[in-house]
Amino acid sequence: MKILNSWLNDFGVFGTNVEKLSTAMTSLGLAVESVTQVDTPIKGVVVAKVLRTERHPDAAKVHRVYVDAGDGKELHVWCGAFNMKLGDLIPLATLGTTMPDGRLITPRGILGIESHGMLCSGIELGLTTNADGILILPKDLKLGKDVFSALDIKSDCVFDLDVTRNRPDCNGYLGVARDLGANLRIKIAAPMGDKVKKGAARTIKVTIADKKRCARYNMTVMSGVVVGDSPNWIARRLTNCGMRPINNVVDASNMVMLELNQPTHAFDAEKINNGFKIRCARSGETLVTLDGQTRALETTDLLICDGKDNPIGLAGVMGGAATEISGQTQTVALETAWFEGSGIARTATRLGLRSEASMRFERGVDPHGIDHAVSRFAFLLRESCPNLVVHSGASDVKEKTLPAKQRVVALRVAQVNRVLGTKLTTKDISVILTRIGFATKSVSGAKTPSLKIGVPSWRPDCESEIDLVEEVARHYGYDQLGKVVPQSTMHGRLSPLQQRRRDLRGVVLSMGLSEAMPNPFLAPGDLTKTGLTENNAILLANPLVFEESILRTSLRPGLLKAIGYNISHRTANILLFELGHVYPSGTADSVDGLPDEYESLCLVAVGETSALALDWWSQLSSVMNFGAQLDQGSVEPGFHPKRSATLRRGKQILGCVGEIDPRVLAKNQINATVACLELNLSVLLSETPRVANAKPVSRFPRSDFDLAFAVPNSQTAGAVMKALRQAGGVELVVLELFDVYRGAGLADDSRGLTFRLCLQASDRTLTDAEVTTIRQRCLDAAAKLDARLRD
Amino acid sequence: MSEQNTVGAISQAIETARDSALQAIKSASDLDALRALGVELNKKESLLNSFKSDMGKLSSVEDKRTIGQLLNAAATLISTAIETRTGEFTELEISNRIARESLDLTELLTQRRRGHSHIVTQATQRLEDVFVGLGFQIAEGPEVETDFNNFEALNMPKSHPARSEFDTMFLEYGEPGSVLLRTHTSPVQIRVMKSWKPPIFAIMPGRVFRRDTPDATHMPVFHQIEGLVVDRGITFAHLAGTIEAFTKAFFGEDFSSRLRPSFFPFTEPSAEFDIRRADGEWIELGGCGMVHPNVLRSGGIDPEEFTGFAFGFGIDRMAKERHKVGDIREMYTNDLRFLRQF
Secondary structure (H helix, E strand, C coil), X not given: CEEEHHHHCCCCCCCCCHHHHHHHHHHCCCEEEEEEEECCCCCCEEEEEEEEEXXXXXXXXXXXXXXXXXXXXEEEEEECCCCCCCCCEEEEEXXXXXXXXXXXXXXXXXXCECCCCEECCCCCCCCCXXXXXXXXXXXXXXXXXXXXXXXXXXXXXXXXXXXXXXXXXXXXXXXXXXXXXXXXXXXCCCCCCCCXXXXXXXXXXXXXCCCCCEEEXXXXXXXXXXXXXXXXXXXXXXXXXXXXXXXXXXXHHHHHHXXXXXCEEEEEHHHCCCCXXXXXXXXXCEEEECCCCEEXXXXXXXXXEECCXXXXXXXXXXXXXXXXXXXXXXXXXXXXXXXXXXXXXXXXXXXXXXXXXXXXXXXXXXXXXHHHHHHHHXXXXXXXXXXXXXXXXXXXXXXXXCCCCEEEEEEEHHHHHHHHCCCCCHHXXXXXXXXXXXXXXXXXXXXXXXXXXXXXXXXXXXXXXXXXXXXXXXXXXXXXXXXXXXXXXXXXXXXXXXXXXXXXXXXXXXXXXXXXXXXXEECCCHHHHCCCCCCCCCEECCCCCHHHCEECCXXXXXXXXXXXXXXXXXXXXXXXXXXXXXXXXXXCCCHHHCCCCEEEEEEEEECCCHHHHHHHHHHHHHHHCCCCEEECCCCCCCECCCCCEEEEECCEEXXXXXXXXXXXXXXXXXXXXXXXXXXXXXXHHHCCCCCCCCCCCCCCCCEEEEEEEEEECCCCHHHHHHHHHHHXXXXXXXXXXXXXXXXXXXXXXXXXXXXXXXXXXXXXXCCHHHHHHHHHHHHHHHHHCCCEECC | CCHHHHHHHHHHHHHHHHHHHHHHHHHCCCHHHHHHHHHHHHCCCCHHHHXXXXXXXXXXXXXXXXXXXXXXXXXXXXXXXXXXXXXXXXHHHHHHHHHHCCCCHHHHCCCCCCCCCCHHHHHHHHHHHHHHHCCCEECCCCCEEEHXXXXXXXXXXXXXXXXXXXXXXXXXXXXXXXXXXXXXXXXHHHHHHHHCCCCEEEEEEEEEECCCCCCCCCCCEEEEEEEEEXXXXXXXXXXXXXXXXXXXXXXXXXXXXXXXXXEECCEEEEEEEEEECCCCCEEEEEXXXXXXXXXXXXXXXXXXXXEEEEEEEECHHHHHHHCCCCCHHHHHCCCHHHHCCC
16 A cells, blocks of 8 residues: 655645654554655746647657747757647756766757757656656646746655555555554544535446345435546546556545545446346356456456446446546546455456456455545546536345444453553553544443443454453553563473484485485476385375475475586586475375374485495484384385385385486486485384393403305395394404405306304303314304305 | 734724714615615624624733724614614604695585574574573473363463454364464463473473465474473563563673563453563564463463463474575575585
8 A cells, every 4th residue: 555645744744754654654563665855846847838840851750849938039959758738838858967867967968959858757756657749738827937846746755555455444544544543652543625515316226136245335426527637636646556557536536435445437427227236147147347358257256237227337447448438528426335345355366357446346345435535536526527426326136145343343451451461441442542543431340340342333353352452462562561571491402313313314424415406396397207106195285386296205305406417517526415295195094084194214325335325224223222123025115126125124115325326317317326325204203212221241352254255146134134043143253344355256046145253252251162162163153155265 | 913903903804894884874775775774784704793703812901992892882883873864764654645745625524414403493492492491491282182182271261352353274083173382382381380380491392383375484383482481479570570681691691681561361451571682673583471361271270379470472484484495485484405504
């Protein structure tokens, strides 16, 4: 909402202290987005008269204009606009004038012929938004006079307010003035003007068929209308408030809307057939709106129809072309109505026709401000139509559904103080609320002091006690409510899970991986390209773009895209990770009816192999104190089937470690191996590791020996290790695979595995015989797996 | 030969032998030669040791003592000389080795990099730490939410006009329009109120979604942090106090804050909060207010017994401003050249 300083002063003596007014408005919740200086007079621009014009054979785009600037002398000016006629008054920026854009007017000429100034357009002077042609001034101005003082234009400013949804009243000057007046203790009154001449009764019958959607409809006939331009002051106000002046009838309607937050619509009374009927559309009906478009209507659209039931307008949204006022209109039928907001919103949104008017109906207009609006319209129109007559006998249908002039809401004093932390009395609260036009009455005999508040009809937002508490707070002043840090009775901390997540991040970062945040929305096909199914992926019902219409079920597609991006930018050492949610659809009986969303961690490195991925897992599992078995028998789709393993713990699957499937790499145009570790964190993080109990460290000597086996490829090193560990028993304190050998001296289908074993007892020195026995047990166990000791 | 002469001659011979030994030690070319010399001098047949047998030929105890002392003194001198010389050689050898081992460390300075946390994560953790210090715990919730938790429970029933401002992304899941990507972290408030009991001092950071075309300052996927306090006797002054305490803790002591009236369906009274930089400029930060009684009820909390406040703001913008990132989209390209700067 744009508030022009001078216009605001019509509602009360607010003055011109921009700083003070801005601060007050902001403190009330009317956030001042910007303050713009307008109508700043430019020194040196005078009223001049066109004496004659002349073309120059060598200048096609400009002509020569000879003007009289009041001293009777003929001045010559080059001009690129051709819209002036002989005798027109036009603004001349004389030599030496500095224009708002900083240009200095000099005699710089064309073709060696000097120019004695510059003729100005409306936009150059900041007076209109019209850049086409020179501004033609009213005929009655005195030649040579300063244009700005001749037009009575004084420096002004516009406050651009961000009016919140709950304050429909502040979409009008009156609402802003009420709040501001209460804050600054300035008495306010809406401007009215003299009563317009009353005429003989002319009644147009109005029938409201849908009483929920339309609760009041006033139809007043005004004759003596001459459609033409608005007076300059009206045009200037509208322009400064961001509305284009159209003609005196539309402009008067817009002025009323801005002042009182009440849209009106003027029909050409002669084009109205037998009265008005307000009803909802029937399916299949159409209407040609003011903009010439044929609109297909739905049964939720509220229509203004004529007496023959033909649609002539979309209520609150746009009028129809057939009954539009024209240059010939002499009598207008003015509609001033109260429509229910959400219905108007639905129609306006569906048709893409949200306008200043529909927005106001949507948010809420004052159902009891209609009489005022009609009178104000008449006064403003009479400014340009001196013979205007307002006919008596206006239709004014009010339905029972019309909101009351006052709505009573109970307010407990203790509740105000409990929420705001104040010590306000009944009287304090009464004073505050009375200032903004609320009626207050103490409730006698109540157990705790309380008030009955009469909320005026222009404040539809105040429906319950807490709404009134907010009103008290606003007008008491938020900055008066104090700042007290509450004593938290909780102890601030990360939960064990959150601490584990941070630890995990720390390890991942220390391993050299950087954190990516790819888009969680995927394109159709992205999952397939990653080797994953789309069957458990959820689709967005209203995606922004087709390429972002699927919710990810894995972090891998996003990271593969990030890898591709970095490869294409020739970045080396691509090590990335993401820690984020994935959203597989899950089962129907899931909690809350929501998908099986969970937190996942994925690490990738380009040009690396499973060895690195396993190293990551070793580090993470030791920090998380969380072991798992490597199961190469079943591998997550999308991982290399022969170089990856599922991480299992019992029935739980923690994730997958290894390399990305070469087929996936090919589909993603990645020409290098990619090591990958993907973990389901819902398992990994939720478990709190047991606190370890200290065991005494053995003080007895240790026997170390190595065993080098030839092991068939069909047998995993893990299986051999497991067998050795079992055979070694409690005395086997260290077991390490420290060498893997393939090549000469071994069968093609086997490799050499060398283990280091350390034997130690906690209570004695192991004898040679004991060591020999254990060693033999180990060899026997290995032999069962076809692991033979190498020579 | 008189005995006197004999003593004198022996003494003379000892001194000569001693001096020649010392000379040999002095002129030993290296540690090996010195060691060999030591061995030689220690042999029984060595010249000095041969005088020991000569001592038996002397009859006078006094003479024996004289020669004995002389021999001992010579032996001490020689062994000290060997020791000193050995020290010198060892020292020389080590310094030679040190010289040989000279290394240009700049050859070895590899580009081994640590990983870099995303700046949004960094900002989130900084915020979490500040609030933990103020006595808050951290609550989390799912990113896919029900329409109920995201809107209805937050005082925005189905027909509420404010819903249109959220540009919600709905999912093809369950009943049409019932499951969505949360448009703010506020549904976590509902979850916290239902599962914790007051007193509640919680912050809720997380990822949120709006159907917004990306531009330099907006992403359809971004991050918010929200705070919720519910207890007996919580007032608007506590809200203002918490915002002020946070502002000073996070931005610095020379920052201050203000609240100005605004509107949100889930709080009342509602406010925008601005922070003021040291240079006096106000910056809009986020929204806040007293939790609306309807929202407390949705969370199973009696508004006649408890009051509460909530506040929230965007995290991405904080990261963007802190690191002077020109275009917010830059933060989500996953370009390592960008990520490795922070």
